[in-house]
Amino acid sequence: MRIVIAGGDGFCGWPTALYLSKKGHEVTIIDNLIRRKWDDELRSNSLTPIASLKDRIALWKELTGREIRLYVGDLNHYDFLRTALEQTRPEAFVHFAEQRSAPYSMIDREHAVFTQVNNVVGTLNVIYGIKEVVPDCHLIKLGTMGEYGTPNIDIEEGYIRIVHNGREDVLPYPKQPGSMYHLSKVHDSHNLMFACKIWGLRATDLNQGVVYGLHTDETMMDPALVNRLDYDGVFGTALNRFLTQAAIGHDLTVYGEGGQTRGFLNIRDTIRCIEIAAEHPADSGEFRVFNQFTEEFSVMDLAYKVRRVAQREGLNVRIAHLNNPRVEKEKHYYCAKNTKLKELGLEPHLLTDEVLRDILLTACQHKDRILPQNVLPQVTWK
Numbered sequence: 012m013r014i015v016i017a018g019g020d021g022f023c024g025w026p027t028a029l030y031l032s033k034k035g036h037e038v039t040i041i042d043n044l045i046r047r048k049w050d051d052e053l054r055s056n057s058l059t060p061i062a063s064l065k066d067r068i069a070l071w072k073e074l075t076g077r078e079i080r081l082y083v084g085d086l087n088h089y090d091f092l093r094t095a096l097e098q099t100r101p102e103a104f105v106h107f108a109e110q111r112s113a114p115y116s117m118i119d120r121e122h123a124v125f126t127q128v129n130n131v132v133g134t135l136n137v138i139y140g141i142k143e144v145v146p147d148c149h150l151i152k153l154g155t156m157g158e159y160g161t162p163n164i165d166i167e168e169g170y171i172r173i174v175h176n177g178r179e180d181v182l183p184y185p186k187q188p189g190s191m192y193h194l195s196k197v198h199d200s201h202n203l204m205f206a207c208k209i210w211g212l213r214a215t216d217l218n219q220g221v222v223y224g225l226h227t228d229e230t231m232m233d234p235a236l237v238n239r240l241d242y243d244g245v246f247g248t249a250l251n252r253f254l255t256q257a258a259i260g261h262d263l264t265v266y267g268e269g270g271q272t273r274g275f276l277n278i279r280d281t282i283r284c285i286e287i288a289a290e291h292p293a294d295s296g297e298f299r300v301f302n303q304f305t306e307e308f309s310v311m312d313l314a315y316k317v318r319r320v321a322q323r324e325g326l327n328v329r330i331a332h333l334n335n336p337r338v339e340k341e342k343h344y345y346c347a348k349n350t351k352l353k354e355l356g357l358e359p360h361l362l363t364d365e366v367l368r369d370i371l372l373t374a375c376q377h378k379d380r381i382l383p384q385n386v387l388p389q390v391t392w393k
């Protein structure tokens with residue numbers, strides 16, 4: 012299959028590109044490399060030293076004989092995107108290329124505007140590009156479980172059956188996003204649903220949970236293929252921050268009570284879910300939604316797990332509670348459905364102590380790269 016991976020230099024996109032290339036697909040990466048510039052802006056870095064995208068791709072070819080085509084450019088530049096689509100004519104377009112940090116989107120007005128323009132306009136351009144150049148192409152778009160928020164009822168996969176005043180309908184599940192970033196994803200979902208309905212495009216919205224893990228079989232083929240790992244207060248997830256804090260002897264900083272519960276999945280399952288979606292495309296005119304996560308944990312669950320694994324490695328780790336810089340419920344009901352990808356063949360890799368130990372040891376190995384001032388929150392919602 013001819014597959015475009017937009018955002019192929021990022022944490023999810025890079026291992027996905029390698030995996031699909033190894034499976035024999037013709038992979039093209041589109042990326043404007045802006046994630047690396049945000050590291051400079053925030054005086055931050057990936058815990059793992061990552062090679063330039065060109066060098067990574069050249070090494071992949073040397074090791075496997077497989078070519079990955081590269082277009083360096085911005086999805087917000089329509090002429091660039093259109094040319095890339097005309098030259099590659101993808102059958103599947105995997106769209107990871109967005110600003111994905113909630114705290115980054117909440118820094119100030121400029122960052123909120125940037126995030127929503129980058130994400131919403133980028134996705135609109137992808138929609139129009141597919142409509143004009145490759146209307147049969149299956150768009151696989153990364154959304155987030157954060158679009159739903161934390162309602163006091165079960166979360167369905169995209170749609171909910173509602174009976175109201177004696178009448179019944181299946182409607183989009185209500186969205187209660189918790190940041191300007193999560194709002195951008197909701198706007199994307201609405202635009203996609205509309206485009207599928209009026210132009211007969213085919214799209215799958217993958218409402219992804221928090222992704223953890225680092226290595227995949229392909230990124231482990233050479234140290235220079237290693238994936239990025241974000242640990243800072245802006246781009247790092249709670250789990251990555253805790254593991255990094257444990258490596259440098261810092262308290263594990265739980266925001267508020269720590270009862271915030273979310274869906275999680277291993278990076279190995281992210282790449283498999285993309286493959287499953289590509290192998291089973293949405294029908295023409297269909298806007299399909301899958302909830303892409305395998306397990307649910309609260310922030311305290313994660314802190315206890317990291318403390319246990321770190322203590323076994325001889326690290327002295329304490330848990331501390333900080334005033335929550337976000338505006339969110341710290342204790343709430345959470346039960347989300349996630350059966351559709353499993354029905355199509357997903358076999359989950361679970362969050363075992365082995366997986367945690369593996370990332371912890373990587374953090375210890377690169378301890379000298381960790382910037383201690385970055386493991387604390389720097390952005391507040393208020």
Ligand SMILES: NC(=O)c1ccc[n+]([C@@H]2O[C@H](COP(=O)([O-])OP(=O)(O)OC[C@H]3O[C@@H](n4cnc5c(N)ncnc54)[C@H](O)[C@@H]3O)[C@@H](O)[C@H]2O)c1
Nearest residue numbers: 018020021022023043044045046085086108109111153222
């Ligand atoms: N990482 C997670 O835990 C997680 C969870 C849920 C959803 N997601 C979604 O998955 C996708 C990928 O996440 P990630 O963690 O790999 O993010 P990432 O920041 O590591 O990668 C995103 C990539 O997209 C590129 N990019 C951004 N805007 C672009 C533009 N306008 N034009 C071209 N390239 C652009 C960046 O340079 C970067 O390489 C995002 O859409 C994110 O919202 C991620």
